[in-house]
Amino acid sequence: MNTSVSHPSPPAASDIPAISADDVTTTSATSRAITHTLSDWVHKGTVAGIVWLVADADSVLDCEGIGCANIASGRPMKPDTFFWIASITKPMTTMAFMMLVEEGKIGLDDPVWKYLPEFARLKLKTASGVIKPPTHPITIREILSHTSGLPYATPAETPALDRYPLAQAVRSYAHEQLLFEPGSDFLYSNEGINIAGRLIELLSGRSYEDFMQQRLFSPLGMNDTTFWPDASQLARLASIYGIGPDKTALEEQTIAQLSHPLNDRARRYPVPAGGLFSSATDIAKFGRMLLRGGELDGHRYLRSETVTLMASRQIPAHVDNGYGLGTKLFSDSNVFGHNGATGANLSIDAKNGIVTVHLMHRNGWETADSDQVRLAFQASATGYRG
Structure with missing residues (x-):
């Protein structure tokens, strides 16, 4: 299916003006350096725009927008620009799930079939x-660690991940075949995290989305995080771009992994593995809570040892990757978080005491591309550390 939305004369890299550090009004030399560094991806025409944020345990230190949220209209990226955050949903789902583990309602080494008999x-x-x-x-x-052997997704969840109620989607996974012996390897699997979301429903007696709202988003003040953007959020939503057929210019496209319209509560269903929309400042609240060991503003969400467990390697030693429970372990020492499919990233740097968030909307963005942006961003953010 062709998901492209044409617009007049999409710019080539040479058409996007260079952004100098001197062109940006920011609050510190460090933030000017970050904006200058990240603007290089915009100037090259690789992405239309980026929102970046740095926070410490106590507050947001800086948040800036670079480039365009929509190229055709010239709408700029701003700190409150709205994004599909895709797999950054995974650590949020896992965080909520681990609340139930702490409450003794389920054990990490319990078999899934104990709660979902069809998986026997x-x-x-x-x-x-x-x-x-x-x-x-x-x-x-x-x-939770992508070591079950379950596939990434079912054919029915391709391309759109959100077409089926959670209970129905999870039942379908029980009819699939494992791709390797459980615990012996690593395969990134949306199915596993979706199962965790379904277990939240069964163990709590609430819908997955209600549990997330009541136990995580509302207490954290994450009022700009949702599975269904409202009219005001859609107005702030960054357009999504991909490289066009000529391989030289960005063209406006749609989020093929989701059904449309995005605010359709009747036909779109929450996806625990990747369905959330949010903003940089909302994501930072979640990141700061993890940085603080499961507490923020006097409210404790998880014990610090549970957060440490989530950020500890849970996959076999032979796997050239790093993953905990619902969290990506980056190659940097003591840095964990998650990437999102269209260029989103949340990183918690426990050693240096900072949280970084960068958001973009770029189809076809690979993990290696996101790592390049993340590493350049964090190198420029050294002035905030220590």
Whole structure:
């Protein structure tokens, strides 16, 4: 399906004016350096615009927008520009789930079938094509760490991830075949985190979205975070871009992974693995709470040792990657968080005591691209550390 939305004369890289540090009014030399560094991706025509934020345990230190939220209209990126944050939803879902672990309602090493009996019948398909039972049932720890062997998503969830109620989507996963022995390898799987979202419903007696709102978003003051953007949020939503057929210019596109319209509560369903929309300052509240070991503004969400567990490696030693429970472990020492599909990133730097967020809307953005932006951003943010 062609999801492109044409607009007159999408600019080539040479058409986007260079942004100098001297052109930006910011509050410190460090923030000027960050804006100058990140503007390079905009000037090259790689992305239309970026919003960046730096916070410490106590407050947001700086937040700036660079480039355009919409190229055709010239609408600028601003600190309150709205984004689909995609897989940054995963650590938020996991955080909520771990509240139930702390309450003793479920154990990390419990088998999934204990709560969802249909998963007792899961089979494994070996590399040689043999279908057999796995050596052990998939566990809660494995679905949160992408080590269960479940696929990324079902064919019915391609391209749009949000077309089915959570209970229905999760039931369909029980009919799939595992791709490796549980616990033996790593495969990034939306299905595992969606199962965790369904378990939140079964254990709490509330819908997944209500639990997230009541136990996490409302107490944190994350009033700009939702699965269904309202009219005012849609007006602030950054347009999404991809490289056009000529491979030289950005063209405006749609978010193919989601159904439209985005505010349709009747036909769009929450996706625990990647359905949230938010803003940089809202994400920073969540990041600051993690940086503070599960507490913010006098409200404790998780014990500090639970946050440490989430940010501890949970995948086999032979896997050239880093992942905890619902959190990505970056190669940097003591830095954890998550990327999002269209260039979003949340990073918690526990060693240096800062949180960084950068947001963009770029289809086809790879993890390596996001890491380049993140590392350049954090290198420029050294003035905030210490």
